[in-house]
Amino acid sequence: xxxxxxxxxxxxxxxxxxxxxxxxxxxxxxxxxxxxxxxxxxxxxxxxxxxxxxxxxxxxxxxxxxxxxxxxxxxxxxxxxxxxxxxxxxxxxxxxxxxxxxxxxxxxxxxxxxxxxxxxxxxxxxxxxxxxxxxxxxxxxxxxxxxxxxxxxxxxxxxxxxxxxxxxxxxxxxxxxxxxxxxxxxxxxxxxxxxxxxxxxxxxxxxxxxxxxxxxxxxxxxxxxxxxxxxxxxxxxxxxxxxxxxxxxxxxxxxxxxxxxxxxxxxxxxxxxxxxxxxxxxxxxxxxxxxxxxxxxxxxxxxxxxxxxxxxxxxxxxxxxxxxxxxxxx
Amino acid sequence: xxxxxxxxxxxxxxxxxxxxxxxxxxxxxxxxxxxxxxxxxxxxxxxxxxxxxxxxxxxxxxxxxxxxxxxxxxxxxxxxxxxxxxxxxxxxxxxxxxxxxxxxxxxxxxxxxxxxxxxxxxxxxxxxxxxxxxxxxxxxxxxxxxxxxxxxxxxxxxxxxxxxxxxxxxxxxxxxxxxxxxxxxxxxxxxxxxxxxxxxxxxxxxxxxxxxxxxxxxxxxxxxxxxxxxxxxxxxxxxxxxxxxxxxxxxxxxxxxxxxxxx
Numbered sequence: 001x002x003x004x005x006x007x008x009x010x011x012x013x014x015x016x017x018x019x020x021x022x023x024x025x026x027x028x029x030x031x032x033x034x035x036x037x038x039x040x041x042x043x044x045x046x047x048x049x050x051x052x053x054x055x056x057x058x059x060x061x062x063x064x065x066x067x068x069x070x071x072x073x074x075x076x077x078x079x080x081x082x083x084x085x086x087x088x089x090x091x092x093x094x095x096x097x098x099x100x101x102x103x104x105x106x107x108x109x110x111x112x113x114x115x116x117x118x119x120x121x122x123x124x125x126x127x128x129x130x131x132x133x134x135x136x137x138x139x140x141x142x143x144x145x146x147x148x149x150x151x152x153x154x155x156x157x158x159x160x161x162x163x164x165x166x167x168x169x170x171x172x173x174x175x176x177x178x179x180x181x182x183x184x185x186x187x188x189x190x191x192x193x194x195x196x197x198x199x200x201x202x203x204x205x206x207x208x209x210x211x212x213x214x215x216x217x218x219x220x221x222x223x224x225x226x227x228x229x230x231x232x233x234x235x236x237x238x239x240x241x242x243x244x245x246x247x248x249x250x251x252x253x254x255x256x257x258x259x260x261x262x263x264x265x266x267x268x269x270x271x272x273x274x275x276x277x278x279x280x281x282x283x284x285x286x287x288x289x290x291x292x293x294x295x296x297x298x299x300x301x302x303x304x305x306x307x308x309x310x311x312x313x314x315x316x317x318x319x320x321x322x323x324x325x326x327x328x329x330x
Numbered sequence: 331x332x333x334x335x336x337x338x339x340x341x342x343x344x345x346x347x348x349x350x351x352x353x354x355x356x357x358x359x360x361x362x363x364x365x366x367x368x369x370x371x372x373x374x375x376x377x378x379x380x381x382x383x384x385x386x387x388x389x390x391x392x393x394x395x396x397x398x399x400x401x402x403x404x405x406x407x408x409x410x411x412x413x414x415x416x417x418x419x420x421x422x423x424x425x426x427x428x429x430x431x432x433x434x435x436x437x438x439x440x441x442x443x444x445x446x447x448x449x450x451x452x453x454x455x456x457x458x459x460x461x462x463x464x465x466x467x468x469x470x471x472x473x474x475x476x477x478x479x480x481x482x483x484x485x486x487x488x489x490x491x492x493x494x495x496x497x498x499x500x501x502x503x504x505x506x507x508x509x510x511x512x513x514x515x516x517x518x519x520x521x522x523x524x525x526x527x528x529x530x531x532x533x534x535x536x537x538x539x540x541x542x543x544x545x546x547x548x549x550x551x552x553x554x555x556x557x558x559x560x561x562x563x564x565x566x567x568x569x570x571x572x573x574x575x576x577x578x579x580x581x582x583x584x585x586x587x588x589x590x591x592x593x
Contacts, residue, residue: 044510045481182367183537187581209510212540216583253515255540257582259563262544267515271464 004071005032006171006203007056012065012075014048014055024279025051027227028065030303035170036201040218040235042211042250048227049207053173056205057089058082070170087117090164094176096156100148106159107144113166129166136199137162137192154185161192165200173205178213190217211254215239223247226276226284233308243310243319245270245289268321283313291317331358332399333499333531334379339393341374341383341555348388349374350555356499359529361522363542363563365578366552372535373423375552376501379533380420381410397499415442419492421502425485425509429476435487436472443494459490463520482513489520496528503535518545539582543567551575 014026026048033039043049054060056067058074067075074085093099100109107130114126121129134141137158148156157177164172174193178186194217197204208214214221215235222232223246231244242248252268276287283301286292295313303309312318334356341349349371356362366372377383379395381402395402397418402410414420422428429438439456448455453472460468463486476484485505492500502521506514522545525532534546542549542563549566551559551574559572570576 044512183539184367184577184581187583190583211511213583249512253511255515255538255544256584257539257543257567257579259543259567265544267512267519269512269516269519271516 003034005068006035006070007205008032008068009052009056010066010068012052012055012067013063014051014060015063024227026055026062027279027284029224029227029229031222031229031232033171033203033205034219035203036197037219038197038204038206038217040206040208040214040221041224042208042214042221043224044209047224049209049224050175051227052224053091053175053205053207057086057091057173087167088169089171089173090167090169091173092160092164092175092177094179096153096160096180097148099160100156102148105145105147106151109159109163110144110166113163117167133162133165136165136196153181154189157181157185157189158192161189161196165196168200169202171203171205173207175207176209177206179208179210186213193217211250223250227279228284228311230285230312231308231310232303237308241308241319243308243315244285244312245291245318245321246285248318248321283311290321333358333397334533335394335396336375336379337394337396339375339378339395340391341371341378341388342391343388348555349378351393352552352555352557354533354550354557354560356531356533358498358531359525360548361525361532361534361546363546363549364533364535364552365537365539365542365549367537369554370552371555372537372552373503374555376420376503376533376535379501380414380418381405381407382414415497416444416495417497418499418501419495419497421485421488421492421500421505423504423507425481425488428488429484431476433475434472435474435476435479439472439487439491439494442491448496455494456490459493460487462493462524463487463490464516482509482517485509485513485517486520489517489524493524493528498531500530500532501535502532504537505534506541507536514541521545539567539578551578 009029009031012026012029013024016023016025029052031039041049041052051060055062062075066073069085074082110130114121131141139155139158139162143151143155151159178189181189190213196202206214206218218235220232221235221238222229223244225246231238231247238247239251242251249268249270252265256262270288270290272287274287277284277297280300282298283292283296286296289296291314301311301313303311304315332355336352336354339349339352340347352375364372364375378390383390390403397413436456440452443452443455445452456472457468460471465471465486479487506517509517518541521532524530536542546563548562549560550557553574559566559570559575566575570579
């Protein structure tokens with residue numbers, strides 16, 4: 001990975017102020033994503049994954065830090081230049097139903113993109129582009145006259161992907177793109193996304209709470225908890241030697257569809273033993289960590305490591321927690 | 331002992347058949363998985379057993395549902411009310427809206443309590459169960475309102491409610507779909523412990539094959555209202571006979587280090 005990153009988040013924080021308190025939705029996050037690669041972000045609900053994605057797309061104002069896209073800082077760019085940039089970054093949401101207009105046909109949704117971004121294109125050119133894009137997402141062109149309630153979940157998700165592809169973006173942010181689909185469909189959409197990435201060299205930011213999906217598509221995985229990234233590593237390394245206690249617990253809790261294997265695994269539970277520390281005063285995981293001691297309550301851990309980074313004061317001890325064996329106590 | 335026996339159940343609307351000749355059994359001290367994609371009829375079966383089908387649109391046109399050798403389908407509503415929530419309990423899918431937002435946890439726990447089954451007071455029973463489902467400070471939880479609790483806490487409250495009258499059969503309809511993985515494992519481990527402790531029969535409705543592999547002893551695979559395959563878990567996973575079961579298994583998404591080959 002010697003090329004420069006496609007996007008980079010440098011100590012990005014997003015705070016929301018309410019009348020009483022300030023909520024630190026994203027706290028000092030540093031991440032890099034590359035062309036043709038997938039950066040996966042995993043975390044429980046409320047951990048700040050979606051806020052992070054919105055911040056990257058400039059849909060949410062950041063409180064501190066800096067965001068770079070294709071080597072230029074975009075966090076201080078004005079509205080007009082952001083609009084131009086948006087063409088290069090597309091977002092795909094979790095729920096296909098709420099991103100399609102129920103009163104319009106499938107074809108209308110694609111046409112809308114042409115009218116906004118390529119108004120000069122002739123009708124024939126539009127049709128040709130549409131056809132070739134539908135082919136890449138394996139969607140039957142006869143479906144274009146249908147309304148969204150006449151399409152299946154998989155067809156809807158393919159239509160949304162097609163809509164994003166019209167602009168040939170260089171970055172695609174996928175916010176839980178598979179969660180609303182049935183198990184049998186997930187794999188086909190995942191394969192489609194992979195195929196597209198190889199063809200177009202798009203960079204993906206893939207957000208999910210499902211570590212098994214992420215394992216199949218991501219090149220690098222970042223684990224988020226309470227707005228912070230706790231661990232970030234190449235996928236293989238993260239899955240085979242998770243270091244942060246939280247990552248170990250997460251991996252051990254994912255059930256694997258293999259009864260013999262499951263008999264041997266034991267989930268590692270880390271319930272809270274005390275109230276959580278406020279953001280900025282210590283380790284955000286200290287209230288659940290079995291190894292927490294003095295330093296963890298007074299000082300925020302910094303990232304250690306080069307490719308496999310961990311925010312933990314006692315990373316070496318932590319790695320020995322389950323013997324790096326994904327919670328299988330064999 | 332055979333706790334529940336569903337035999338040739340057919341559920342229809344005016345125009346279509348929703349459940350087609352479904353047969354299934356649940357024994358004591360056993361977790362049985364009912365697996366299928368959305369729309370396959372999983373929840374319809376659960377609601378048929380509970381006698382909670384909306385009778386205007388749907389009717390059970392044939393078949394039988396026996397619970398402890400009593401036919402449930404011909405039972406008058408009054409007697410059914412004695413079984414529902416007492417011998418057969420139900421854990422609904424979404425903890426976030428299954429509780430009454432205007433009622434304290436205490437009132438919701440005690441509401442379903444039937445004093446004739448117990449020697450202790452409803453409050454004692456509620457505190458005991460809240461402790462059993464893992465709350466360290468049951469007194470505080472009793473006084474809370476649902477909005478003050480997190481999703482996982484609410485789901486545990488629902489489990490406590492379902493256990494108030496010491497049921498024999500528990501129908502858990504996707505009890506953890508709304509929760510995160512760490513919580514999911516915690517809740518299901520709890521159900522497994524409870525099964526052993528009270529000899530519960532649990533009908534576990536899910537679409538997650540990983541959970542089936544971890545917790546269930548037997549399984550039924552449901553596809554568009556029909557049971558396409560059934561058997562002990564090991565047979566279903568290692569020797570599937572039907573195309574649909576094979577399709578389900580082949581569509582699992584795995585990272586290589588998480589499957590058996592590496593371990």
